[in-house]
Amino acid sequence: MSTHPNHHPAPITIEARRLEGKVILITGASAGMGEAAARRFAAEGARVIAGARRTDRLEALAKELSATGNEVVAVPLDVTDEASVAAAVATAVDRFGRLDGALNAAGITSDGTPLHEKPTDVYDRIMDINAKGVFLSMKYEIPALLAAGGGSIVNVSSIGGMVGVAGISEYVASKWAVNGLSKSAALELASFDIRVNALAPGSTRTEMWDQLPVHFQEHLAAMAPMNQIALPDDMARAALFLLSDESRWTTGAIIPAEGGHHIGR
Numbered sequence: 001m002s003t004h005p006n007h008h009p010a011p012i013t014i015e016a017r018r019l020e021g022k023v024i025l026i027t028g029a030s031a032g033m034g035e036a037a038a039r040r041f042a043a044e045g046a047r048v049i050a051g052a053r054r055t056d057r058l059e060a061l062a063k064e065l066s067a068t069g070n071e072v073v074a075v076p077l078d079v080t081d082e083a084s085v086a087a088a089v090a091t092a093v094d095r096f097g098r099l100d101g102a103l104n105a106a107g108i109t110s111d112g113t114p115l116h117e118k119p120t121d122v123y124d125r126i127m128d129i130n131a132k133g134v135f136l137s138m139k140y141e142i143p144a145l146l147a148a149g150g151g152s153i154v155n156v157s158s159i160g161g162m163v164g165v166a167g168i169s170e171y172v173a174s175k176w177a178v179n180g181l182s183k184s185a186a187l188e189l190a191s192f193d194i195r196v197n198a199l200a201p202g203s204t205r206t207e208m209w210d211q212l213p214v215h216f217q218e219h220l221a222a223m224a225p226m227n228q229i230a231l232p233d234d235m236a237r238a239a240l241f242l243l244s245d246e247s248r249w250t251t252g253a254i255i256p257a258e259g260g261h262h263i264g265r
């Protein structure tokens with residue numbers, strides 16, 4: 001029998017603050033899942049770099065959370081601008097000396113129109129933010145994680161990255177791209193103790209959700225066997241697991257958090 005230490009049970013410890021001391025960068029942190037993640041990660045002991053384009057909302061969030069003893073720094077961040085992404089990661093390292101993880105949550109949705117009626121510039125914009133934005137984020141996050149000796153990246157995908165959804169073809173394409181980027185990066189980085197996973201939310205009460213036509217909201221909600229719309233914090237909880245040491249043996253996974261939508265597909 002192997003005597004490798006992994007074959008012996010480790011003592012069980014209970015940690016109330018699962019991100020204690022970890023430096024976590026969040027893109028798209030001004031609203032929705034990103035904002036919920038900033039709140040939950042801070043409560044779990046993380047030092048948070050909250051990035052988004054809407055700096056007024058970011059600064060209000062950072063001020064609110066910092067007032068209760070958390071370490072939260074707001075940074076302007078446009079994931080379609082390579083220099084902006086590089087600067088946000090540099091801020092994390094300059095401020096806290098390292099980067100331990102990232103939640104790449106910045107993204108936009110579609111308007112539900114059929115593919116053949118969709119303007120090409122709509123496709124380009126969604127791919128630029130949802131797919132290229134994840135690529136650029138990882139491009140600059142990975143060197144910082146390598147310098148720190150390891151870490152975890154969580155890319156926000158979608159149930160649309162696991163199935164097809166009529167009316168939002170370019171959004172679905174962007175999320176399948178996120179999954180491919182995540183799996184490939186996971187293979188590249190596994191030997192460096194860097195884990196890369198994707199979180200696939202279903203219908204969640206965010207600003208993106210509110211922008212969808214009501215009939216389309218009802219159509220999407222009805223697809224989930226649990227027949228509920230998730231809260232942004234439900235996604236923050238799932239991301240917390242993937243960023244924490246509790247998922248230390250999980251990489252290259254697409255984790256569905258969508259009320260069972262994918263079960264019958």
